[in-house]
Amino acid sequence: MIPNTPIDFETVKKILAEDAVKDLAKASIRELVRIVTKIETETGQKFIRMEMGVPGMDVSEIAKKGEIDALNDGVASKYATLDGLPPLKTEIARFVKLFLDIDVKSEGCVPTVGSLQGAMLLFMVANRREAGDTKTLFLDPGFPVHKLQLKVLGQEHLSFDIYDYRGEKLHEKLEELAQTERIASILYSNPNNPTWVTFTEKELKIIGDFATKYDIIVLEDLAYFGMDFRKDYSQPGVPPYQPTVAKYTDNWVMMISGSKSFSYAGQRIGMMVVSDTLFNKKFPGLLRYFTSDSFGYSLVYNTLYALTAGVPHTPQYGMLALLKAINNGEFNFREHVKVYADRAKEMKRFFTENGFKIVYDNDEGEPLSDGFYFTLAYPGLGGSELLTELMYYGISAIALATTGSTRTEGLRACVSQTDASQFPELERRLKLFHADHVQS
Numbered sequence: 001m002i003p004n005t006p007i008d009f010e011t012v013k014k015i016l017a018e019d020a021v022k023d024l025a026k027a028s029i030r031e032l033v034r035i036v037t038k039i040e041t042e043t044g045q046k047f048i049r050m051e052m053g054v055p056g057m058d059v060s061e062i063a064k065k066g067e068i069d070a071l072n073d074g075v076a077s078k079y080a081t082l083d084g085l086p087p088l089k090t091e092i093a094r095f096v097k098l099f100l101d102i103d104v105k106s107e108g109c110v111p112t113v114g115s116l117q118g119a120m121l122l123f124m125v126a127n128r129r130e131a132g133d134t135k136t137l138f139l140d141p142g143f144p145v146h147k148l149q150l151k152v153l154g155q156e157h158l159s160f161d162i163y164d165y166r167g168e169k170l171h172e173k174l175e176e177l178a179q180t181e182r183i184a185s186i187l188y189s190n191p192n193n194p195t196w197v198t199f200t201e202k203e204l205k206i207i208g209d210f211a212t213k214y215d216i217i218v219l220e221d222l223a224y225f226g227m228d229f230r231k232d233y234s235q236p237g238v239p240p241y242q243p244t245v246a247k248y249t250d251n252w253v254m255m256i257s258g259s260k261s262f263s264y265a266g267q268r269i270g271m272m273v274v275s276d277t278l279f280n281k282k283f284p285g286l287l288r289y290f291t292s293d294s295f296g297y298s299l300v301y302n303t304l305y306a307l308t309a310g311v312p313h314t315p316q317y318g319m320l321a322l323l324k325a326i327n328n329g330e331f332n333f334r335e336h337v338k339v340y341a342d343r344a345k346e347m348k349r350f351f352t353e354n355g356f357k358i359v360y361d362n363d364e365g366e367p368l369s370d371g372f373y374f375t376l377a378y379p380g381l382g383g384s385e386l387l388t389e390l391m392y393y394g395i396s397a398i399a400l401a402t403t404g405s406t407r408t409e410g411l412r413a414c415v416s417q418t419d420a421s422q423f424p425e426l427e428r429r430l431k432l433f434h435a436d437h438v439q440s
C-alpha cells in the first residue's frame, strides 16, 4: 500500500531517486533549496521551508530613505572611498562603544560587501602574517561558506565541535591543540549558526586569553548581533552589552553583518571592526604579499582594493542613516527582529511535543535563547533518514553533518521563512510524522 503522506509519496520518492544528490545529509543549502522547490512545483503543495536563513523582515524605511537620498544626490557616478565613508566609519565606532562597550578608532571600522567579504579579507591577511601561519581554527558547528573561502584561498583549517567542550573543557581542548598546531586565527559565530549556542563570558575569556598567549587573531562573527534574546542588548550606552571577546584580548576583529540583525541582506553590507592595537600592528611576513607590513593597511589598501575596491555608495548611506538612528535611540533593531524568537519558541514546542529532541540545548547549563535557528533530532533516525523522511511531510531543513557537527543525527531548522499562519499546518504534519514513526 502506498503511504498516505502530506506530500504525494510517489512524487517525492521519484524526485529523490532521480536527483543527482544521493544523500540529503551531504546536500548544501542551495541544493536542498533546489530539490524542495522541484517537489513543490511538481506536487503543487507548499513546504514548511526551514532549510535556508533568508531574512524575513522588511528593511527599515530609514535605511531605504538614506539610499534613495544618496542616489538622488548623484553619488552613483563617483567612486566610494576604499575604507568607507568617513561618517559611516565614525557611526560604526560609536555603535561599537554604545552596544559592546568597546573603544575603537574609526580607522579600524571598515564597511565590507557583506560580512562574508570581511572574512575573506581577514583570512588573506591574518593567515599570512608569518611563514607557516596559515591555519584557521573553527569552533564548529559553523557556516560552511567560511570553509569554502579557505578552500578558494588554498588555506587550511582545523575544527572541533564545541558540543563536548563547553566551559573549562574548552580551555583544555584549545591548549591540547596548541601543543601540536600553529593556529593563526580562530573563527566562531556568536550566537552560533547553526545551533544558536552562545558562548558565556567565561568561555569568551578562555578564547581571549588563549589568543593573547599564542598570538592568535580572533575573528568574531557577530552575524546575529544582539539576537540572543534572553537579554536586551539594544539600549544604546546601557548595560547589558553584547558579549564579546574584545573584553579579554587585543587580538580581535569583529564582523558585524547587516543581513540579519538589520534585515539588510540584499544590499550586501557588513562591518569589519579591527582593534586599535591590531590595526596598526606590523607583521614583517605580510611584505611577502602586500606593499605594507601593517595589518590594517594590508586589509584596506591591498585585499579590499583587490576584491571590490570598497563598498557601493548607496548601501553605505543606507547603513549610515540606520546606524545613526540606532545609536541615537530612535530605532530599536531588536524589536524589529524579535519575532524570530517568538516563532522559534512555538516551533520548538511543536517539534518537542511530537517526539523530537533539541540537539544543542544549553549554554553551560542555561537553556539556549530562542532565535533564528534551532537544532532537532528524532530518536531512532539518523540525520540522513530524518531529512529524507521529513520531505514526505513537507518539512525541509539541513543536516548538521554539513556544518562540522559531530551530532550527525541532527538537523538545523531556520525559522525565518515560517510565519504564524503556517503553524497549524506545521503542527498537523508533525503529528502525522510522529504517529507514523513512533516506536511502539
Ligand SMILES: Cc1ncc(COP(=O)(O)O)c(C=O)c1O
Binding pocket: 053, 113, 114, 115, 116, 117, 143, 189, 193, 221, 223, 256, 257, 258, 259, 265, 269, 270
Ligand atoms: C554565521 C554567519 N556568518 C556570516 C554570514 C554572512 O553574512 P553576510 O550576509 O553579511 O555576508 C551568515 C549568513 O547567513 C552567517 O550565518
